[in-house]
Amino acid sequence: MRDRLDISAYLVLGPENVGGRRVAEVARAAIDAGFTCVQVRSKTCSARELIACTVAVAQTIDEAGMAGRVALLVNDRLDVMLAARDQGVRVDGVHVGQDDVPVELCRAHVGAHGIVGLTVTPDELRRYREGGDPEARLQLPALDYFGVGPLRETATKPDCGRDAHGTVRTLDEVELASLVRASPLPLVVGGGVGKADLPMVARTNAAGFFVVSAVCAAADPGVAAAELVAAWRGDVRAPRP
Ligand SMILES: Cc1ncc(COP(=O)(O)OP(=O)(O)O)c(N)n1
Ligand SMILES: Cc1ncsc1CCOP(=O)(O)O
Numbered sequence: 001m002r003d004r005l006d007i008s009a010y011l012v013l014g015p016e017n018v019g020g021r022r023v024a025e026v027a028r029a030a031i032d033a034g035f036t037c038v039q040v041r042s043k044t045c046s047a048r049e050l051i052a053c054t055v056a057v058a059q060t061i062d063e064a065g066m067a068g069r070v071a072l073l074v075n076d077r078l079d080v081m082l083a084a085r086d087q088g089v090r091v092d093g094v095h096v097g098q099d100d101v102p103v104e105l106c107r108a109h110v111g112a113h114g115i116v117g118l119t120v121t122p123d124e125l126r127r128y129r130e131g132g133d134p135e136a137r138l139q140l141p142a143l144d145y146f147g148v149g150p151l152r153e154t155a156t157k158p159d160c161g162r163d164a165h166g167t168v169r170t171l172d173e174v175e176l177a178s179l180v181r182a183s184p185l186p187l188v189v190g191g192g193v194g195k196a197d198l199p200m201v202a203r204t205n206a207a208g209f210f211v212v213s214a215v216c217a218a219a220d221p222g223v224a225a226a227e228l229v230a231a232w233r234g235d236v237r238a239p240r241p
């Protein structure tokens with residue numbers, strides 16, 4: 001999976017995001033619409049619930065004929081990823097934050113062909129660059145991509161980008177483009193992202209966008225996902241005057 005990872009249209013979701021629908025059903029709608037990567041993320045589920053949810057999404061990806069083409073990752077929980085794999089389904093890896101399980105340990109358990117993604121702030125990203133912090137640069141071989149954000153404040157993760165004074169630091173096109181240029185790894189951008197943002201995100205040459213609400217809170221997640229994919233690909237034509 002490492003050599004063909006596609007994080008261009010990346011769905012992050014868990015039971016608390018889907019408004020009573022099944023996580024696997026929402027994931028399937030997004031995959032059918034062209035999403036390329038799915039991350040199971042829950043801050044409310046027990047480990048057992050998260051394992052069951054991950055297994056269900058893995059089965060859905062398999063049923064869609066996309067196993068090995070649409071990557072399936074688990075947020076934060078290396079143990080959950082391993083437990084789901086133990087049940088015989090394909091789970092490609094984990095996405096972790098700076099305070100989660102260390103990336104070298106993730107790599108050791110995910111395996112040489114698995115996926116490990118890491119969240120960085122703009123300041124943290126500087127540590128991974130040439131001339132930056134040597135300890136951070138040593139982590140690079142364990143990693144496949146960086147997640148950055150937010151584009152705007154989001155209720156899904158209210159602490160994202162918030163500094164010690166409580167101000168949310170958001171990214172604009174100029175800063176995002178400069179982060180993409182400086183990054184030693186592909187960057188995926190999320191946090192408050194909607195379809196109207198995607199032409200701008202695509203112009204920065206980011207590897208992709210990630211969303212929770214734009215798909216999970218939509219009345220029809222499949223339609224919303226298809227509109228996001230079209231906007232990312234630049235298929236959306238300006239309305240006739
Ligand atoms: C693709 C992607 N990027 C960033 C995050 C945020 O991860 P983290 O900082 O660990 O915060 P939580 O998601 O655990 O609240 C992400 N999940 N996915
Ligand atoms: C997981 C995560 N990491 C940074 S913002 C975010 C959630 C983005 O959610 P939404 O797409 O609903 O704004």
Ligand SMILES: [Mg+2]
Binds near residue numbers: 075076097100
């Ligand atoms: Mg985390």
